[in-house]
Amino acid sequence: MTLNEIIDAAIRSKHAxxxxxxxHAALRRVVINENGDDLGNPELIQHLRHNDLLCDLxxxxxxxxxxxxGRISGRFISRRIDRMRVFDDRRCVIFIDYKTDLVPxxxxxxxxAQLKEYAALLRDVYPGYDVCGYILWTHDWTxxxxxxxxxxx
Numbered sequence: 001m002t003l004n005e006i007i008d009a010a011i012r013s014k015h016a017x018x019x020x021x022x023x024h025a026a027l028r029r030v031v032i033n034e035n036g037d038d039l040g041n042p043e044l045i046q047h048l049r050h051n052d053l054l055c056d057l058x059x060x061x062x063x064x065x066x067x068x069x070g071r072i073s074g075r076f077i078s079r080r081i082d083r084m085r086v087f088d089d090r091r092c093v094i095f096i097d098y099k100t101d102l103v104p105x106x107x108x109x110x111x112x113a114q115l116k117e118y119a120a121l122l123r124d125v126y127p128g129y130d131v132c133g134y135i136l137w138t139h140d141w142t143x144x145x146x147x148x149x150x151x152x153x
Contacts, residue, residue, distance in 0.1 A: 032058040047141045070121045092130045119147040
């Protein structure tokens with residue numbers, strides 16, 4: 001690999017990381033209210049409002065950047081969940097991880113493993129609750145189920 005190719009790859013990587021950081025920050029500020037009095041970027045809200053699950057996850061009772069830690073197979077793990085919501089009435093926890101990749105298949109196995117870790121840690125915190133995890137692919141606003149399946153109220 002030439003020096004120019006290495007520099008170009010580093011620039012592309014930094015650009016992708018910066019874009020992902022900006023998207024996460026913008027999504028962190030979004031709140032979708034049932035009465036339509038939403039908060040955050042209107043363009044993002046428009047994308048999210050087309051999916052009932054996303055409306056549930058961006059509800060005012062959801063939490064963002066949720067720290068979680070524990071042991072899995074004897075190994076200490078500390079993570080941060082992009083967004084989650086606990087439904088005590090349904091005994092269900094749903095969470096979502098934002099991914100800004102343009103080519104989802106490249107890292108899909110690693111992302112699935114990541115969400116399975118989140119789910120394992122959440123099951124320890126919420127025993128007896130169903131735990132459901134999803135990826136939100138921000139390049140096309142699709143939601144990919146990874147762990148469990150959310151029950152309707």
